Amino acid sequence: MDTGDTAWVLTSSALVLLMTPGLALFYGGMVRGKNVLAMLMKNFVAMGIVTVTWVMVGYSLAFGPSIGDAGILGDLSYFGLDGVSSDSTEIHGGTVPDLLVMVFQMMFAIITPALIAGAVAERMKFSAWVIFIAVWSIVCYAPMAHWVWAGGFVGGDLGAVDFAGGLVVHINAGVAALALVLALGPRLGWRREAIRPHALPLTVLGAGILWFGWFGFNAGSALAANGLAANAFVTTQIAAGVAAATWAIMEAVRHGKPTTLGFASGAVAGLVAITPAAGFVGPIGAIVIGIAAGVVCYLALQVKFALNFDDSLDVVAVHLVGGIIGALLVGVFADASINGVDGLLYGEPAQLARQAASIGIAIGYSFVVSYALAMVLKTTIGLRVSEAEERGGLDLALHDEQSYAFVE
Amino acid sequence: MKLIIAYINPFKLDEIRDALSEAGVTGLSAGNIQGFGRQAGHTETYRGAEYEVTFVPKVRVEVLVDDSLAPAVISTIEETARTGSIGDGKIAVVPVEEVVRIRTGERGRDAL
Numbered sequence A: 001m002d003t004g005d006t007a008w009v010l011t012s013s014a015l016v017l018l019m020t021p022g023l024a025l026f027y028g029g030m031v032r033g034k035n036v037l038a039m040l041m042k043n044f045v046a047m048g049i050v051t052v053t054w055v056m057v058g059y060s061l062a063f064g065p066s067i068g069d070a071g072i073l074g075d076l077s078y079f080g081l082d083g084v085s086s087d088s089t090e091i092h093g094g095t096v097p098d099l100l101v102m103v104f105q106m107m108f109a110i111i112t113p114a115l116i117a118g119a120v121a122e123r124m125k126f127s128a129w130v131i132f133i134a135v136w137s138i139v140c141y142a143p144m145a146h147w148v149w150a151g152g153f154v155g156g157d158l159g160a161v162d163f164a165g166g167l168v169v170h171i172n173a174g175v176a177a178l179a180l181v182l183a184l185g186p187r188l189g190w191r192r193e194a195i196r197p198h199a200l201p202l203t204v205l206g207a208g209i210l211w212f213g214w215f216g217f218n219a220g221s222a223l224a225a226n227g228l229a230a231n232a233f234v235t236t237q238i239a240a241g242v243a244a245a246t247w248a249i250m251e252a253v254r255h256g257k258p259t260t261l262g263f264a265s266g267a268v269a270g271l272v273a274i275t276p277a278a279g280f281v282g283p284i285g286a287i288v289i290g291i292a293a294g295v296v297c298y299l300a301l302q303v304k305f306a307l308n309f310d311d312s313l314d315v316v317a318v319h320l321v322g323g324i325i326g327a328l329l330v331g332v333f334a335d336a337s338i339n340g341v342d343g344l345l346y347g348e349p350a351q352l353a354r355q356a357a358s359i360g361i362a363i364g365y366s367f368v369v370s371y372a373l374a375m376v377l378k379t380t381i382g383l384r385v386s387e388a389e390e391r392g393g394l395d396l397a398l399h400d401e402q403s404y405a406f407v408e
Numbered sequence B: 001m002k003l004i005i006a007y008i009n010p011f012k013l014d015e016i017r018d019a020l021s022e023a024g025v026t027g028l029s030a031g032n033i034q035g036f037g038r039q040a041g042h043t044e045t046y047r048g049a050e051y052e053v054t055f056v057p058k059v060r061v062e063v064l065v066d067d068s069l070a071p072a073v074i075s076t077i078e079e080t081a082r083t084g085s086i087g088d089g090k091i092a093v094v095p096v097e098e099v100v101r102i103r104t105g106e107r108g109r110d111a112l
Helices: A003-028 A036-063 A098-120 A126-149 A154-158 A166-184 A200-222 A227-255 A260-274 A283-300 A303-307 A315-333 A349-379 A387-392 A394-399 B010-022 B067-081
Strands: B002-008 B029-035 B042-046 B049-053 B056-065 B090-095
Touching (some): A003 A036, A003 A098, A036 A098, A036 A126, A126 A154, A154 A349, A166 A260, A166 A315, A166 A349, A200 A227, A200 A260, A260 A315, A315 A349, A387 A394, B002 B067, B010 B029, B056 B067, B067 B090
Antiparallel strands (some): B029 B056
16 A cells, blocks of 8 residues: 555545535536525535545445456445455555545546536426436445446457546436437426526636545545656646637637637536546647547537537537547547557557447447436436426425525 | 705715705615616626626615705705706605604604
8 A cells, every 4th residue: 555645546536526616616607596505516416425435335346346257246244234344455556545446436436426417407307307316326336436447348358448537427428418418308498488697707717626526536546646647637737728719719710709608618518528538648639639629529519409409508519529529539549658558540440449349339238228217217207397386486396495595 | 844865876975864854854764776767777697698687776864854954955966966867866856745854753743
């Protein structure tokens, strides 16, 4: 065990946890004032629910010994964290305690379902949401983490790479968001009424907290305080800054003015896109990934209007599209001198093919499981609040509270 | 007694408050409102989606005055609020039947 590495991963775990409240503010500012608490709560509640599912079975399914050595799912050896060592063992093969890897990974398992919340904003029932993320964290997140990060068939046999969660976190959440939106239907008045953000300063603060926490997410994924962590830290900063500026330039060109919401959105898109690549590419790769995220995610905003699905806060455009950009481009810009894997530009075109295959697998699995789960909930307890509750606002309907009361 | 209601540009509020004090007004109420008139709204853009916002933010000022002071108050607001552009606002004058000062129970002109 290395104390320096352990100190950094402890710190990173706390940084990643902070991203979920940051995400809550990022989303909360974008909804109408009558729905802001319900939005914050859909994010916050993941910190309770997924903590429990991860401790009981999620960690074991993801990082337990692979059943039959098939690389599909871990067994239940670590049920309830049974036998997870507070020392570093050969299980994770690193220099930090197994228990610390468990909790670092828990923070990822928490924020991933929280990312989905932006798509279902302003209409989904709290009860259905709670059941959805509890089950989803077990049947969708944990298996994919096993495939990609625990020697499963995607990371092992196929040889695709995902440094900090392009597949497992962002594509996974983005696809689940799409599946839920298709099951839910659009908000009342979507495309007919002006449904505008109510407090963009909250959104900008949230984006700042996400950006800050993302250093734990990406540089922490080195699981050591070393040069690889520094590489991931630097590429993360570059991609975020470049994508934010690129998005704002796109807006200035197409609408005449850059917007605060656009700059904040661009930063998040850049952070998403660099996530799978942060520990495999250098500064030039990060710049290209940042530009690609700023341009493509911005253009992808129009997809929901073209195909008519109400992805309320653009989880598909930012996380699914951003995740695909990063997961593909790591197959182009990966440089073996950084972390042992070459991409197309370094003479290994097969890596790009591996990345493309891994994206297809992640999209296919996540969509089928998420849509099935959504439809089961829809036909049993129902996914949506009543029309009257939706008109009156989810804060009162779901939580008996208001954010901005009339009297003092 | 008169209730003078003025719909004005928000940035004129402080100037009007000072001018009315000078004209002898001892109190007023103001609130943020939204409305439309001849002034067009504006366009807002959020993540590439444009929204036409047809309501314009204004401030509504209400002043309760004695009949003798009303002409001075009206002309003070009129002159102070005017920029000459569309959106300068309107002034309405309403006769008032009764005024009560809640603390003391005074009625009518004594309550002003």
